Amino acid sequence: GGINVLAGATLGGGTKINWTASLRTPEHIRREWAAAPHGLGALGPDSHAFSAALDAVCSRLGVAAGTLMSGPNARLLQGLQQLGVHGEQLPRNCLSQRCSAYCNFGCRSGHKQSSDVTWLVDAVRLGAHVLTGVEAQRVLLGPAGSTESGSDAQVHPRSQQAAGVLALSAARITPGAATASLQQLQLTVHAPLVVASCGSIHTPALLLRSGITGGGNVGRHLRLHPAAGVISFFEPTAEQTAAGQGAVEMYQGVSMGVFSHAAAGWQEGGYGAMVSVPAAHPGLLAAICPDSSPGALKQMMLHLRNGAGCVVFARDSGSGSVSIDGVGWPVISYWPD
Numbered sequence: 001g002g003i004n005v006l007a008g009a010t011l012g013g014g015t016k017i018n019w020t021a022s023l024r025t026p027e028h029i030r031r032e033w034a035a036a037p038h039g040l041g042a043l044g045p046d047s048h049a050f051s052a053a054l055d056a057v058c059s060r061l062g063v064a065a066g067t068l069m070s071g072p073n074a075r076l077l078q079g080l081q082q083l084g085v086h087g088e089q090l091p092r093n094c095l096s097q098r099c100s101a102y103c104n105f106g107c108r109s110g111h112k113q114s115s116d117v118t119w120l121v122d123a124v125r126l127g128a129h130v131l132t133g134v135e136a137q138r139v140l141l142g143p144a145g146s147t148e149s150g151s152d153a154q155v156h157p158r159s160q161q162a163a164g165v166l167a168l169s170a171a172r173i174t175p176g177a178a179t180a181s182l183q184q185l186q187l188t189v190h191a192p193l194v195v196a197s198c199g200s201i202h203t204p205a206l207l208l209r210s211g212i213t214g215g216g217n218v219g220r221h222l223r224l225h226p227a228a229g230v231i232s233f234f235e236p237t238a239e240q241t242a243a244g245q246g247a248v249e250m251y252q253g254v255s256m257g258v259f260s261h262a263a264a265g266w267q268e269g270g271y272g273a274m275v276s277v278p279a280a281h282p283g284l285l286a287a288i289c290p291d292s293s294p295g296a297l298k299q300m301m302l303h304l305r306n307g308a309g310c311v312v313f314a315r316d317s318g319s320g321s322v323s324i325d326g327v328g329w330p331v332i333s334y335w336p337d
Contacts (some may be wrong), residue, residue, distance in 0.1 A: 003336070005201070007199070007201055009202075009218075011116045012115040013036055013199065014222075015115045016106055016107075016114045016115070016116060017106060018104065019103070019255050019278070020092040020094050020256065021092060021256045022091050022092075023090070024054050025050075025267075027047075030044050030050070031045055037152075052139050052210070062095050065092070066097060067254045067257050068097050068099075070096075070252060071246075071248035071249045071250060071252065071308065072309050072310075073254060075248060076258050076260075080275075088259065088260075090259050091255070094111050095105075095111040095113065097252065098253075099254040099255075101252055101279065102242065102281055104279040104281070117269025131187070136196075137165075138210040139206065139207065139208045139209070140188070140197065140210075142160065144158045144160055144161045155219065163191070164194065165189045165191070166187075167189065167311075168187070169184050170184070171184050200222060200322075201222075201332065202330060203330065204218050204219040204222075205324050206272075206332070208323070208328075209324060219267065219321050219322040221320050222319055222334060224316065226313075226336045227313045227314070228311070228312050228314075229307070229309060229310070230311075231250075231300070231310075231311065232307065232310070233247075233303055233307050235247060236306055248306060248307060248308045250305060250307045251305075255277060255279040256278065257277060259274060259275065260272050261273075263275070271315050272314070273312045273313065274312070275312055276311055277310060278311035279308050280304075280309045285304070287299060317337050318335075318336070318337020321333045
């Protein structure tokens with residue numbers, strides 16, 4: 001057994017290849033953050049500042065509902081309505097009402113408001129420089145200076161502080177070389193402030209490679225909201241068959257456009273199941289399909305145009321961890337709880 005973890009690296013990070021769902025932080029999560037033992041009142045449901053921050057983010061990303069329904073989303077919404085349970089369109093950070101089902105590989109039109117066309121553009125306009133094709137190897141540390149002051153420094157005294165980043169360019173073949181030789185360039189960036197934003201897997205790996213453990217907490221508390229997929233198959237109508245169409249056209253149109261929290265238990269802490277529609281690229285489905293034989297997989301793929309996919313997200317109450325191997329690559333240890 002195990003769990004598939006889809007991960008990669010590109011300019012814009014996860015926002016570049018996600019499914020554009022843009023839900024605000026739910027009230028039950030904000031209540032949990034504000035309560036003991038977290039005590040993060042600044043993020044609680046009564047925090048006007050945090051609510052204003054969410055408003056600003058949604059505005060900059062153009063978050064809105066109203067995308068044209070694809071076959072699988074229309075089927076899910078119809079079923080939810082017939083059951084008389086919650087179902088609604090998802091707010092999405094996309095400027096187009098007619099979306100491709102393949103935006104989880106990046107948006108070629110630029111309508112998807114991922115970080116590379118929003119926040120990073122804003123940063124460049126203010127003078128920031130963006131480097132691509134390099135990987136952060138470790139955070140450079142120096143002696144703690146006078147910048148660390150105030151109550152936090154008194155409660156958490158530190159002997160060192162971040163002073164920059166050591167990075168390595170991606171391996172590349174030298175043009176015109178008589179023999180193929182891979183070259184990598186080392187890059188050192190000195191900075192008074194360093195933000196580690198490499199996602200939930202590579203951020204702890206970067207910090208651990210740098211000797212930063214946070215008292216043993218770095219790499220702990222990994223949560224993945226495990227998900228399971230379900231595909232239902234429908235019979236095409238005579239008109240659809242005559243037109244060469246499938247009953248649903250599962251891999252056409254917007255992917256995640258409808259959701260339901262009817263079984264999510266949001267009022268009881270959210271340890272239930274949220275239902276939505278996944279990205280359904282045929283290659284992605286073939287890679288993660290658990291069919292037991294090549295013949296069964298082939299039959300499923302042949303009838304995919306008649307299928308409607310549904311994904312069930314669960315909130316995990318336990319957690320996993322991220323460590324690093326002998327060369328510094330992340331190693332995930334996780335099992336749903």
